[in-house]
Amino acid sequence: xxxxxxxxxxxxxxxxxxxxxxxxxxxPKTRAYYAFxxxxxxxxxxxxxxxxxxxxxxxxxxLLYGVEVWGGSIPKSTWKEFENVQKHFLTEFLQVKKQTxxxxxxxxxxxxxxxxxxxxxxxxxxxxxQKKSLTLTF
Numbered sequence: 001x002x003x004x005x006x007x008x009x010x011x012x013x014x015x016x017x018x019x020x021x022x023x024x025x026x027x028p029k030t031r032a033y034y035a036f037x038x039x040x041x042x043x044x045x046x047x048x049x050x051x052x053x054x055x056x057x058x059x060x061x062x063l064l065y066g067v068e069v070w071g072g073s074i075p076k077s078t079w080k081e082f083e084n085v086q087k088h089f090l091t092e093f094l095q096v097k098k099q100t101x102x103x104x105x106x107x108x109x110x111x112x113x114x115x116x117x118x119x120x121x122x123x124x125x126x127x128x129x130q131k132k133s134l135t136l137t138f
Contacts, residue, residue: 032062033085048093052109055089060114067118068125082114 036059045051063082083102090105091098106113 030085032059033089048109051093052111055086059085059089060117063114064118064121067121071118071122079115079118082118086111086114 036054039045039058040051040054045054063085087102087105090109090111091100094105094108096105102113105111
């Protein structure tokens with residue numbers, strides 16, 4: 001028997017497939033977020049735990065796809081666009097004003113900024129590459 005989360009994940013994948021998301025490069029972050037919102041609205045999901053789980057498993061991977069390669073070379077203004085996706089999600093769910101400082105919803109939900117998660121991946125990747133290059137030289 002399928003769990004509700006499996007059915008919702010399958011529905012999310014159908015929405016993404018219907019949007020033809022894979023060939024589109026310019027705005028995948030916003031498309032993934034709106035597909036996530038449509039899934040939550042269609043399934044009438046109000047539970048924070050489930051909504052956060054779906055956001056973490058369906059939107060964040062799109063935001064962070066390949067960040068190990070390009071994450072260290074993009075300007076602060078681009079990071080702000082990425083953070084706006086998560087900020088929008090948090091402010092909508094918490095029903096706070098858009099003028100609320102981004103750190104408050106992050107603290108309230110025990111979330112990390114997208115840029116911090118991305119830089120963590122970049123550093124891990126750099127250390128992995130450095131370790132491999134050291135083993136190849138000996």
